[in-house]
Amino acid sequence: MGGLKTTLQVINGMVADGIIQKYAVAGAVAALNYIEPTVTDDLDILVSIDDFQSGASGLATLEPLTSYLRSRGYTEFRKEGIVIEGWPVQFLPVANDLDAEGLNQAVEVELELGSGSAPIKITMLTAEHIVATALKVGRPKDRERILRFIDEKAVNLKVLRDVLNRHHLLEAWSKFCVQMGLPDFNESTFERS
Known part of the structure; x- marks a missing residue:
């Protein structure tokens, strides 16, 4: 899980800096909080499409997000995600009512990612x-x-x-x-x- 904690800290920083309002860790990494770990090498982050509305057109773009990450040196793309501290991260905009409900009901957890390391607070799907x-x-x-x-x-x-x-x-x-x-x-x- 090397680098995952730092990756999640960057994502928490995106919230603190107002780039995204709310997120929920999804997929295999979210499952880590509930079941025995499985092998994964990417991170799925569910985000509200409202964070990316552009003007009167109503079209959504992830440009503010990618621009923010680019300005911090994260420019590599791998496995359909932008690489943050070694982890390809896919930012998945809410696409349906299930996603919206999952994001709205996401829970804050403290995830421990290694012995001797302080846990990190993140939000993830139930x-x-x-x-x-x-x-x-x-x-x-x-x-x-x-x-x-x-x-x-x-x-x-x-x-x-x-x-x-x-x-x-x-x-x-x-x-x-x-x-x-x-x-x-x-x-x-x-x-x-």
């Missing part, structure tokens, strides 16, 4: 929003992540059901459960106490 987003995206690695959240009892299934219901994902969840041989929400054996 476990339930990580799982719902993984279900919506549906790649093999997303399905694996969902299974890990369930196996490690890292998600509140009652809260997850509410999130999935609000975002019309209950049918997708039922299909996922059938494919993975899991009981669905309706089966009492799957309820988390």
Whole structure:
């Protein structure tokens, strides 16, 4: 995880400097707070598109963000992200209601990134929003992540059901459960106490 703490400090600095108003760590790095670590070499940051509206046209551009980072020497792009302290960072504008809700309900956590190192305060998606987003995206690695959240009892299934219901994902969840041989929400054996 070398450099991740410094990368997150740069992103916190973007908030402090008013470049972005709010962010939430998403994807594999957010999952670190809830489940056993998996290998990842990029960082997904969910940001509000409102931070990037340009004038009367209403078009959004990430130019203020990239300009800010460029002025601090971050000019390399890799894996669809700008490299900050060795980590390719993808800034993902809110694209749908699930993203917006996830960003609005993001939680502040202290993430420990190595022994002897002070934790860093960041905001990240809740476990339930990580799982719902993984279900919506549906790649093999997303399905694996969902299974890990369930196996490690890292998600509140009652809260997850509410999130999935609000975002019309209950049918997708039922299909996922059938494919993975899991009981669905309706089966009492799957309820988390």
